[in-house]
Amino acid sequence: MTTDLMQAAQRQSDAYRLLAACFYQPDREMFVEENLCANLAGLMQEISLPAVGEACRRMAQSLAKNSQEELLVEYSGLFLGPFGAPAHPYGSVYLEQGRKLMGDSTMEVLQLYAESGVKHEGDEPPDHIAIELEFMSFLEGKIAQAISESNQAGRADFSAIRVRFFNRLLASWAPILGSILKEQATLAFYRDLGECLVGFISAEQQRLQKPALQTP
C-alpha cells in the first residue's frame, strides 16, 4: 500500500514536471530526444486520463511536424508577445484586479514556496505556469519521500500545502490559460498542450478535493 501510494505520488510528481517542461521555451531537439510528450502521455494513461494522454500523443506528433522556429514563433506569440501575449503565463494576470505582475497572489505563491523549503531563482515572476507546475511536482515528490520514510507529519504538512496551493492558486487560473491555448494557438502542439492542461488540472481538482491523507 505504502509503495503504491509512493509510486502514485511519484507519478504525479513526474506528470507535473513534464507538463511544466512543455511551458518552457521550446527546445524541439531536446523534447524529441527525451520523448517528453510520449512520456507525458504514458503518465497520463497511468493515472487514468486517457483523453489527456491522447492530447499528449498528438503533441508528440506535432513536434515531429513542426520546426524549431515554428515552435518558437508560436511560443513567443502566445506567451511573450511582445505586443501583449494572449496567453500570459503568470498567475497574477488572471487572479488580480488591475492585470499585473507581482500581485498579492504572487506573494502568496512566494509564501508557500518559502514554507515548503524552495526558493525561486530566476528573473521572471515566480507564478509562471511552468514554475507553479514545477512546485506541484516538488510537493508531490516531497509527499512521495515522506511516504517512503513513513514520515506522517511531513506527508501531512506537504499535502496541506499542496491542497492550499493547488486550490487557491494554480487551479484558479491554469484552466483559463489552458482554454486560451486551445482557442488561440495555431500550432497543434500548443492547442493540445492547452487541452492537456485543462484535462489534467480538472482531474486534479477532483483528486485534491479528497481529505489530504487519503490522497496520494
Place this chain on the structure above:
Amino acid sequence: MKIKRRDFLKLSAATGLAAAAFKGSTLNALAETPQGAIGEKPGVWMPSTCQGCTAWCPVEFFIQDGRAVKVRGNQLSKANNGYCCPRGHLMLQQTYDPDRVLTPMKRTNPVKGRGIDPKFVPITWDEALDTLADKMMELRKAGEPEKLLYMRGRYSPTSTDLCYGTMPKIFGSPNAISHSAICAEAEKMGPGYTQGFFGYRDYDMAKTKCLVVWGCDPLSSNRQVPNVINKFGDIFDRGAVIAVDPRLSASAAKANEWLPIKPGEDGALAAAIAHVLLTEGMWSKDFVGDFKDGKNLFKTGATVDEAAFAEKETHGIVKWWNLELKDKTPAWAAKITLIPEKKIVSVARTMGKAGSACAVYMGPGVAMMPRGTYASMAVYALNGILGSIETEGGVMQSSSVPTDKFPSIDKYLDELAQKSGKTKKIDGRGAKDMPAIMGGIDKKEKDGKVTESAKANVVTNNVANGMLKDPGAIKVCISTWTNFAFSCTGAQRWEKALSALPFFAHLVTNASEMSQFADLVLPATFAPTEKLSIITNMANLHGHMSIQQPVIKPLGQVKAEETEVMWMLAEKLKARGFANLFDYYASLEDPETKKKPANAAEFAEIAAKISSHKVWDGKEKMKGDQLSGWDDFKKKGLYNSETYAYKKNWGKFKTETKKFEFYSETLKKTLGLFAEKNKITVDEVLKASGYEAQGELVFVPHYESPKRHGSQEEYPFTFIDYKSRLNREGRSQNTVWYQEFKKVDVGDESWEDVVKINPADGKKLGIKSGDMVKLTSTNASIIVKAKLWEGVRPGTIAKCYGQGHWAYGRVAAKDYAKAIPRGGNNNELMPDDYDRLSGATARNGGFTGVKIQKA
C-alpha cells in the same frame, strides 16, 4: 525561460532512482532552501525619481518583500514638498505591466508593416548584441559610419552623455537625434530671444499674486505638477488665476477667469494685453524704466520717440511699441481671438495690478505651432513688461545643481569618426527653410580666435522626411525609449521610413508602434524602479539632484539602456576590432575608490557616482544640502540646492545687450549669422520658413496669423490636442488605472477616447454624445466616440493625446493582431509641420482643420 537541465525532462525511474529511495523531484526554476516565511520584515521607503513627465520628481517607493507597493514624493524634496501627482502612482502598474518586454527578441519575418506580424522570438543579449555589433561594423568597414542613427526618447540627463553624447560620436556618426523638438522647444524661443534663457522656467508660486496659465494646464502636466497642486489654491487668497486655453482644462476649471481663446491666436491676445499695460501705465518702472518726463506717451496708434524713454533692465520697449503694439488694441484682438474686448482689458488690469508678482506661466500650447516662435516671444514678454522676471511671486530661470561631467571623448575619435562625424545630419537642420536656431549664438574659441555661428537645434520629426528622401542615408538605427511612429505628428511617415530601414534595434520597456518595424526589441529597465542613474531638475525655486535606482530586483533580463547596454555593445565592438568606445568607457574611474569598471553593472554605478560626486563628496561646504557620502546620497536619494535668489541675473542676461530684449538684438544677430552662412537675407530666411514678418518686425515679439492645414470650407473644425494628467509621456495607456481614471481629465470618459464637440455644433451635425464619428484632416481619418461638451467653443474640437495605439499591450491596443486601435491617434490626424525658427514640431495652435462625419 529556458530549461537549464535535461534531467528535468526525464521520468523519475529513468533518472535511476529506485522507487523506494525516491528523494524528491528534479527542479529547474526552483531550488531547495531551509523552510521559512516571507512578509515578516518591515517594509522600507526607497528613494528614486519619477520621469513620467518633465518634472522628474524625487519620489520614494515602499518596498515589501522585494515588491514596490506604494509611491510618494521624496519627503526631503523642496521641489515637490514630499508629494507626487496622480501620474506618479501609475509607476507601479508600469513596473508590473505584464506586457513589458522582459527578454531580448529578434524579428523572424523580414516583411515590415502595420498589421504584419514581425514574428519575434526570444534570443539572448549575447546574440542580440552580436547581431547589432556586426551590423554596425559593416558600416565602419564600408567607411560610412554616419549611416548609424541613434534616436533618444526619455533619457537620464547625466547618463545620456554616455549614450547619446558619446556612442554615435566615437563610432563616427553625426546622427544623434533627441526627441526634444517634439516636446516644447518652441516654447524656449520666448525666454531665449528676450532674456537669453533658452530653458524652462520656474515660478515663485508661494508668493504669486496673479498666475496666468497660458497654453498649458500645470495642475495636470508641464514640469512641476506636484508643486502647482500644492500652491495653486493659496494663489486665490492673494489674487487671481487666469487661464488662457481653448479648452476647459483642470486649471481653467478652477481659475477666476477662463479665456477660451481661438486656437493659435495667442500672439494677438498677448499683444493686446501688452497694449493695455503700456497705455494704462502698468509696466514695471523698476524693470522697464519710465518716460524721462514721467508722462506716459503710449497712446493707441501713436508712434513714440525712442529717446523719450529711459530703460533700466530692458532693451527696445519703444521700438516694440512702434513696430507692433501701438495698433494692437483689445478691440482688434477681440475680433481675432474671440475674447471680448472688455475681458481683455479687465484681465490686463488684473495682471497689471499684481505687477511683478504676476507670473505668466507659458506652456507649449502657445508656441508649438507653425510660426510659434513669435507667439512665444509675445506671451513671455508680458513678464518683461510686468517686471516679474526673477522677482517675488514672479518667473525664474531654472535652478541648477553642481554636476561633474564625464571625461572628454576627443582622444577616442579616430580619423574616420572625425571625418564622418562632420557630415550632414539627417534631420535637415540649418537648411534655408529650417533654421532651427533654438539656442541662439554658438561661440567657439580656437587658438585665441572666436568664431560665431547660429546654433542648429534638432528637428526630430523631420528625420522621417530625411530618411524617406534618401533611403540609403541610414542603414542602422538604435533607439531608446521612443515611439515616433505614434508620438510624432504625421505619424504615418515614420511607418514608411521605418519599413524601409535596413536594420533597427529598439530598446524599450514596452513594444510599441515603432517596435513593429524593429529587427531587435531589447528590454530596457523601467527607469524609476530599475535603472541606476542621476537625474537633475528644478521646481519651487530649488534645483535638485535625485537618484534613480533599482528599488526592486529588475524584472526579466532588462538592462539600463544608456549605461549597461552601451557597455555590453562596446565590448562587442571591441571584439570586432573597434575598441575606441570600450576604451573610453573603461577609462572612467570611481571618484571614491578610483576603481575602473570591469563590467556593465560597475560601469553604471561609476557613471552615477561621477555625475553626482560633487553633491555627496562631503568635503566642501555646499550651498544646499550637506551630504556625507555616496551611501548617504543613496539613502536620502536627493540633494536640494540653495533657494533661487531674486534678481540674480538682472544686468547680466545672456542676451547681446545683457538686458531683457523687447527688441531682440540676439535674434537679429543670430538670424544675421544664419542668413550670411546661407548667403541669403534675413527676410528671405523668414519667407522660406513660412513666417509673415519682414524687416524690423522680425526682431520683436509680434502677431503672426495661425497657419492652418485644410480650408475652412472643407475642414470647418479646428482640432486641438492636449495632454492627460495621467499621461506618462504617452507610456501609460497600457495601465488599467489610466483607462479607469481617465475621467479625471475634464470632459473625458473612462476607457474611452472621446472627441469633445460643442453642443451647438453637435446639434447642427445631428451628433449626440456616444455616437461614433469620423474625423478627417488633410492627412488622414480616425474614428472615435463623440462627446458633446461646453468646454470647447463652437468650431473647435478637442481630443486628448495618448490613445489610438494599434501596436502596444493588450490594454492600450484594442486588437493588435488586426491592428485595431483603442480610440484614435491625434498624430495621424495632424500633419507634420514646424515652427521652423526653432525646429519644433507643430502640435498645438489649431493648425489642423478637420471635418466631422457620422461613422
